[in-house]
Every structure is written in structure tokens, then in C-alpha cells.
Amino acid sequence: MPVPFIMPKFDMDQEQATIISWEKRDGDFIKFEETVLTVETDKVAIEVPSPATGTLARIAYKDGDVVPVTTIIAYILKDGETLADLPKADSTPPLSKPEVDPVSQTLAAAQATPVAARMAKEEGVDLTKVASSGDKITRKDVELYLANQTPASRVAVAATPAARRVAREKGIDLESVAGSGPRGRVQSADVSKTAKHIPASVSHEREAEVIPLTGIRRTIAERMQQSFQQSPHIALTVDVDMTEAEDVRKRFNAQAEKLAQPRVTVTALIIKVVAWALVHNPYLNASFNGDSISLWKDVNIGVAAAAPQGLVVPVLKGADKLGVGEINLRLVELAERARENKLKLEDVQGGTFTISNLGMFGIRQFRAIINPPESAILAVGSAVRKPVVIDEQDHVEVRPILSLTLSADHRVIDGIVAARFLSDLVTGLESPSMLLY
Amino acid sequence: MPEMTYLEAIRQALWQEMKRDERVFLLGEDIGVYGGAFGLTHGMLDEFGPERVRETPISEATIVATAVGASLLGMRPVAEIMFMDFVLLALDQIANQAAKMRFMFGGRTSVPIVVRMPGGSGTGAASQHSQSLESILMHFPGLKVVNPSTPYDAKGLMLAAIRDPNPVCFVEHKVLYKTKGEVPEDDYTIPIGVAEVKRAGRDITVVANNIMVMKTLHIAERLAQDGIEVEVIDPRTLLPLDTETIINSVTKTGRLLVVHEACQTGGWAGEVIASVVGSPAFDYLDTPVRRLGGRDIPIPYNRGLEKFAIPQDADIEAEIRMMVSGKV
Numbered sequence: 001m002p003v004p005f006i007m008p009k010f011d012m013d014q015e016q017a018t019i020i021s022w023e024k025r026d027g028d029f030i031k032f033e034e035t036v037l038t039v040e041t042d043k044v045a046i047e048v049p050s051p052a053t054g055t056l057a058r059i060a061y062k063d064g065d066v067v068p069v070t071t072i073i074a075y076i077l078k079d080g081e082t083l084a085d086l087p088k089a090d091s092t093p094p095l096s097k098p099e100v101d102p103v104s105q106t107l108a109a110a111q112a113t114p115v116a117a118r119m120a121k122e123e124g125v126d127l128t129k130v131a132s133s134g135d136k137i138t139r140k141d142v143e144l145y146l147a148n149q150t151p152a153s154r155v156a157v158a159a160t161p162a163a164r165r166v167a168r169e170k171g172i173d174l175e176s177v178a179g180s181g182p183r184g185r186v187q188s189a190d191v192s193k194t195a196k197h198i199p200a201s202v203s204h205e206r207e208a209e210v211i212p213l214t215g216i217r218r219t220i221a222e223r224m225q226q227s228f229q230q231s232p233h234i235a236l237t238v239d240v241d242m243t244e245a246e247d248v249r250k251r252f253n254a255q256a257e258k259l260a261q262p263r264v265t266v267t268a269l270i271i272k273v274v275a276w277a278l279v280h281n282p283y284l285n286a287s288f289n290g291d292s293i294s295l296w297k298d299v300n301i302g303v304a305a306a307a308p309q310g311l312v313v314p315v316l317k318g319a320d321k322l323g324v325g326e327i328n329l330r331l332v333e334l335a336e337r338a339r340e341n342k343l344k345l346e347d348v349q350g351g352t353f354t355i356s357n358l359g360m361f362g363i364r365q366f367r368a369i370i371n372p373p374e375s376a377i378l379a380v381g382s383a384v385r386k387p388v389v390i391d392e393q394d395h396v397e398v399r400p401i402l403s404l405t406l407s408a409d410h411r412v413i414d415g416i417v418a419a420r421f422l423s424d425l426v427t428g429l430e431s432p433s434m435l436l437y
Numbered sequence: 438m439p440e441m442t443y444l445e446a447i448r449q450a451l452w453q454e455m456k457r458d459e460r461v462f463l464l465g466e467d468i469g470v471y472g473g474a475f476g477l478t479h480g481m482l483d484e485f486g487p488e489r490v491r492e493t494p495i496s497e498a499t500i501v502a503t504a505v506g507a508s509l510l511g512m513r514p515v516a517e518i519m520f521m522d523f524v525l526l527a528l529d530q531i532a533n534q535a536a537k538m539r540f541m542f543g544g545r546t547s548v549p550i551v552v553r554m555p556g557g558s559g560t561g562a563a564s565q566h567s568q569s570l571e572s573i574l575m576h577f578p579g580l581k582v583v584n585p586s587t588p589y590d591a592k593g594l595m596l597a598a599i600r601d602p603n604p605v606c607f608v609e610h611k612v613l614y615k616t617k618g619e620v621p622e623d624d625y626t627i628p629i630g631v632a633e634v635k636r637a638g639r640d641i642t643v644v645a646n647n648i649m650v651m652k653t654l655h656i657a658e659r660l661a662q663d664g665i666e667v668e669v670i671d672p673r674t675l676l677p678l679d680t681e682t683i684i685n686s687v688t689k690t691g692r693l694l695v696v697h698e699a700c701q702t703g704g705w706a707g708e709v710i711a712s713v714v715g716s717p718a719f720d721y722l723d724t725p726v727r728r729l730g731g732r733d734i735p736i737p738y739n740r741g742l743e744k745f746a747i748p749q750d751a752d753i754e755a756e757i758r759m760m761v762s763g764k765v
Binding site for chain 1: 691719720721722723724725763764765
């Protein structure tokens with residue numbers, strides 16, 4: 001039997017992958033584990049290895065196709081097998097009637113007239129869901145029920161060809177149009193009526209380059225919308241005096257130079273302090289599950305980074321257990337892989353908290369949207385040298401001041417909990433030696 | 438312009454063409470002394486003599502076969518089938534001989550015959566003398582099927598049919614024989630294969646033939662008072678069918694109804710509908726396309742039932758109203 005080559009599932013909640021490129025063609029001989037194609041999941045690009053040694057046959061999808069996971073995308077013919085050994089091309093499975101629970105169905109059938117019961121059986125209608133207009137469920141009741149249903153086995157929208165054409169021309173979604181025809185069929189006048197209510201800006205006549213929403217872009221769009229709509233965000237801002245942190249960083253850099261390691265970035269230092277603060281504030285290192293909250297034992301800090309295809313968030317695992325030097329090294333390595341689009345799946349999985357730093361662009365402060373399923377994100381602005389009052393005697397000095405804004409999911413994190421976390425951050429950054437306490 | 442009946446218009450066409458072209462002659466049952474079952478050839482025997490107005494035995498196969506033979510030798514015969522129902526007896530001559538010869542001889546001969554046949558119900562002539570069999574004739578490549586609805590069209594199409602180098606079945610309607618209309622005395626032809634928009638309208642296209650054109654025009658007049666504008670198209674020729682005119686019309690109105698007296702099942706309405714639905718006009722359809730044909734029963738002798746068997750004014754009106762109001 002030829003070996004089916006399925007689109008692998010790389011991630012728990014992954015549903016599909018986009019084929020970036022086939023490295024092999026129909027008829028090519030491939031070895032077990034050899035890379036056959038590259039696909040892009042919602043998070044990363046991945047090389048897919050062959051599940052067997054043999055000849056690649058019947059590639060069913062081309063570059064750019066979006067394929068649901070576990071779909072057969074090709075076959076591998078083993079030694080001695082030919083195309084004739086391949087299974088017959090899949091035919092569309094027959095549309096099945098909706099499943100109906102037999103027991104409640106029998107009970108309900110007793111309340112229905114024989115004609116209604118037969119109709120329900122033929123149409124796969126669950127009689128328990130049919131409202132009766134009198135003593136018993138009659139044929140009329142079933143018809144009314146059917147008329148109000150749009151089973152998947154039927155065309156989703158009943159519309160005349162003219163209505164479809166007008167909808168196409170005006171860029172109107174037929175599902176949004178109320179049909180005035182028999183059985184709710186949409187007719188062209190219905191579409192024209194709807195069109196009048198839609199502002200002209202929707203018109204397709206305006207010129208634009210249209211970018212299809214795929215891969216990472218689609219994921220970003222879906223997750224940001226989901227996050228902003230579902231989790232109530234609160235935002236809190238603090239200013240941090242970075243004088244001591246800068247001193248520490250200078251000393252670290254001297255050490256790094258000795259070890260021939262890259263210079264320590266502010267971000268690395270902030271990650272260290274954030275990880276420390278998260279250990280003391282577990283609700284910031286959590287996920288909301290609807291009916292429970294997970295307080296994660298690991299502290300895995302994601303750092304938002306720009307990659308060629310869009311935003312990626314490589315994750316520093318166990319950041320609370322690493323020194324600043326180690327954090328810095330890993331950060332440099334992850335950033336490089338992100339730039340080259342070479343992040344592995346494990347590099348972007350398992351985050352429990354995210355840091356987004358736009359300080360290098362001179363952004364003073366901003367509010368970030370939480371990266372689900374996490375429950376908080378820290379937006380780091382730029383450090384600015386400015387005069388501040390430094391003691392009770394109102395002495396003023398020029399100090400580097402950094403603005404931090406925390407966005408927190410208010411379902412999980414009370415304002416006071418968020419404030420405590422920020423207060424710990426200030427302590428950690430203004431007195432880094434406290435981390436040793 | 439003089440007014441004359443549909444029957445007189447056809448007679449005038451035959452008369453004038455026989456005067457103009459001595460190759461033209463008539464043959465059929467009782468067409469001479471008796472003047473034809475409907476009196477269409479009345480007076481022609483006296484005018485043109487028995488050589489050119491030839492009485493035949495009661496054998497439709499012989500009538501058409503004789504016409505085919507004569508045409509091959511250069512004549513322009515016009516054969517009469519007394520009732521269209523009897524054309525079935527001559528179908529082998531029409532379908533297997535007349536329609537095919539030009540093709541089978543590689544175009545080196547042709548069969549310029551006209552076979553006239555009155556069809557249709559409405560005269561109490563019962564089921565063997567009342568049929569509308571034009572749809573059957575449309576199934577034979579090589580034939581032309583002409584089907585006028587007005588005296589004007591009847592004369593112009595008859596002159597075109599006689600002059601056409603190929604076999605033409607000329608389908609007349611018994612009830613139309615007595616209808617009147619303006620017909621020029623002059624020689625004129627109407628091109629075969631060209632439909633006519635008998636009435637322009639924006640709301641629905643109704644394609645109808647012979648007597649149904651008249652019924653639909655009558656209904657359209659009434660509906661116009663209610664603001665429903667019906668476009669009535671008479672194909673005039675069923676084979677070849679002028680689908681372009683119909684498609685253009687449906688593209689404008691978005692609705693199509695086909696009305697004919699012929700039995701609905703297997704009737705030519707299906708041909709019209711398939712042509713439209715398969716054309717770019719599809720994207721303009723805003724109502725299911727519909728047809729209104731005769732009931733699938735032999736035409737009854739009883740006058741009441743005879744009317745019941747074919748679409749009546751009220752049926753056409755109801756159908757149009759239902760379609761235009763989007764209730765179908």
C-alpha cells in the first residue's frame with residue numbers, strides 16, 4: 001500500500017497550514033525524513049520531512065494552497081508500487097442527514113401526526129425541536145420548522161441569479177440581505193435596497209492593492225481582535241528612574257566584553273526584572289480559561305519582534321532562572337532567527353507574559369493588546385533624560401526616565417494586583433540589587 | 438394597406454409566387470375542385486389549371502415524396518398536409534429524405550419544398566385533427582420550421598419559404614385563419630430565423646407562437662393598465678430559433694415565460710429555456726423561468742374540455758402576475 005503523506009499538525013490548536021514550497025516533485029525519489037516541502041503555520045515556517053522512503057506521487061496541493069491538517073497531500077509509492085496502487089480519487093462523501101437522538105425522537109413522534117412523523121424522518125428533522133401549533137405536531141409545523149432552517153446540506157443563501165450578480169457587482173454579502181421572495185429567496189431588488197444603505201466607501205471601484213489575509217497576518221488579526229473583544233483591558237503606567245539600571249548595565253557590558261559576548265540590551269535587563277516580579281505576582285503569569293484560571297509555574301517571557309512576514313513573538317523559556325547575560329545571549333539569537341524567518345515552533349510556543357518594546361523608535365509610552373492566552377503585556381517606551389525631583393527637599397536632577405505601561409486582563413487581574421506588579425518592577429529596576437534579596 | 442385574413446394572406450402569397458415563378462406548383466388532398474379543407478386554395482385550380490394545382494390520393498407519404506422528387510428535378514412544390522396530425526404519415530419522407538439529401542449529396546443538390554400544415558385545436562376537431570406537432574419537426578437538422586402568427590408574417594414568410602433552397606415546414610393555425618390584419622399587396626419576404634418583438638416591455642419576456650402570440654398580446658394590453666409591461670416575442674421561425682433576440686430581451690426583463698399550445702412535455706419551450714439559462718442572460722434572471730404548455734393529454738372533442746387542454750387567457754395572466762410579483 002502506498003504511504004499517504006498527510007499535512008502534519010504541529011501545534012495543538014493548529015487547523016491548517018499554507019504550503020510555501022514543494023522541494024520535491026511528483027515522481028521524485030525521496031528518503032525517509034528527507035525534507036519534502038516547507039509549510040507555514042500560523043506561527044512559523046516548518047520543513048516537513050517524508051514519512052517514508054519511496055517515490056512521491058499524486059501531489060494534490062500546490063504552492064500557496066492552504067491545507068487543513070491531516071489532509072492527504074500526496075502519496076509515497078514504495079518499491080514495486082505503481083500509480084495503479086493508489087486509492088481511487090476521493091469522491092465527496094454523501095451529505096448526511098443531521099443525527100437525531102432516537103429515544104427523544106420516539107417520544108416526540110408520539111406527539112406528532114403520522115404524516116408529520118414521516119416527513120420529519122425523511123427530512124432528518126429532530127421532532128423535539130419542532131413547536132406544535134395545537135395538540136399534536138402537524139405537517140404544517142414541520143414545514144414551518146424546515147422553512148426556518150438553513151441546513152448545511154442546502155445552499156446557504158437562496159438567491160436568484162440576478163440577485164447574485166448584483167451582489168457581486170456591488171460587493172454585497174448575500175447573507176446580509178433579507179430576501180422578499182418565496183421561502184426567503186433573495187431577489188435583485190432586495191440586494192439593490194441593501195446596497196442603498198451601505199456607504200459608498202465600500203464600493204469596489206476605489207483602487208487598492210488587495211492583500212489576502214493568510215498565515216501570520218491572519219493569525220495576528222484573529223488573535224488581536226479576539227483579545228481586544230473578549231478580555232477587558234486595563235492599562236496602568238509608571239515612570240522608572242533608570243539611573244541605577246544603567247549603571248548595572250555598564251558593569252554588565254564590561255563583563256560581556258571580557259567574555260567576548262554581545263552588549264547587554266535594556267530589554268534583557270527588563271526581562272530579568274519582569275521575570276523576578278512575575279514570580280512574586282503569579283496572577284500576571286496566568287491564563288483565563290472561562291471557568292478557571294491557570295497560574296503558570298514556568299515564567300516564559302515572549303518578546304515582540306519584527307520579522308519579514310510580520311510580528312513574531314519568540315519566547316524566552318524559564319526567564320526567572322536565567323542570568324541577564326544568558327537572557328541577552330538567547331535574545332540576540334532569537335532575534336536573528338526571527339529576522340531570517342527561521343524560528344522553530346518551540347521558539348514561539350508556551351509564552352506566559354509578553355514584553356513589547358518600541359522605545360528605540362522614540363515612542364514615549366503606549367498601550368499594547370494582550371497576547372492570548374496570556375493575561376498581561378508590558379509596553380516599554382523610550383528612556384528620556386529629564387529633570388525630576390529626587391528627594392524630600394525638592395532637589396531636582398536630570399535622570400533617565402523610562403515609561404512602562406501594563407495592559408492587564410481585568411477578569412484575572414485586579415487593579416491593585418497590577419499596581420503591585422508595577423511597583424515591584426520599579427523596585428527591581430531602580431534598585432537591581434533587590435533581586436538578590 | 439388592405440386588410441385581409443391570415444388565410445387570404447397565405448393564398449395571396451401562393452398566387453403571386455405562382456404568377457412570378459412557373460416552377461411553383463401545389464399538391465395535396467382536395468386542394469383543387471373543393472378548394473382545400475379550409476378553402477385556402479379556393480379558385481386556384483381555375484386560375485392555374487390541374488397541372489399546377491394537383492389533387493393527390495389520400496397518402497401523405499406520397500404527397501411529400503412526390504414533392505421531394507419534383508424539387509430534385511428543379512421544381513418548387515408547395516405540398517399541403519390537410520391536418521398537421523397527418524404529417525406523422527409523411528415523417529419518413531420529411532425527416533429521412535427531404536431534410537438529409539443536401540447533406541448526403543455533399544451539397545450538390547437541394548430540396549426546395551414547402552410542406553404546409555394547419556395545426557392547433559379550437560375547432561372541435563378532436564384529438565386526431567387538433568395537435569400542435571411543431572416541436573417534433575424541430576428535431577431534424579436540415580429542416581426549417583416556420584410558424585407565423587399574423588397575416589402579414591404569414592405572407593412574407595410563405596414567399597421566403599418558397600424561395601428558400603431547403604425544405605420548409607410551414608405550420609399554420611386553424612383558428613388564426615380567420616384573423617385579420619394589414620397585408621401589403623406587394624411582394625415582400627420576412628427572413629426565416631428572425632424573431633419579432635411584438636410588444637416591448639420591461640417586466641417580463643413572454644415567448645409565444647401562433648395563437649398564443651395573440652392571446653399574450655391581449656393579456657399584455659390588460660396588464661399594462663396595472664403597470665405591468667410585458668415584452669412579447671414571437672419567434673416566427675422555430676427552427677432555426679432566434680435565441681439572440683430572446684436572450685437580449687431576458688437580459689433586460691430578468692424574467693422568462695414561454696407559452697405554447699403544444700403539449701408541455703417535450704415541447705419547444707424547453708429548448709428556449711435551455712438556450713436562455715445556458716446563456717449570459719442567466720445572470721439577469723430574477724425569477725425561476727417558467728413554461729405554460731398544453732396539458733399532456735390528447736385534445737378532447739368536448740368544447741369545454743378542449744379549451745381546458747390548452748393555456749387560456751386567464752392562465753397566462755395569472756402566471757405573468759405571479760412571476761412579476763416575485764411569488765414563484
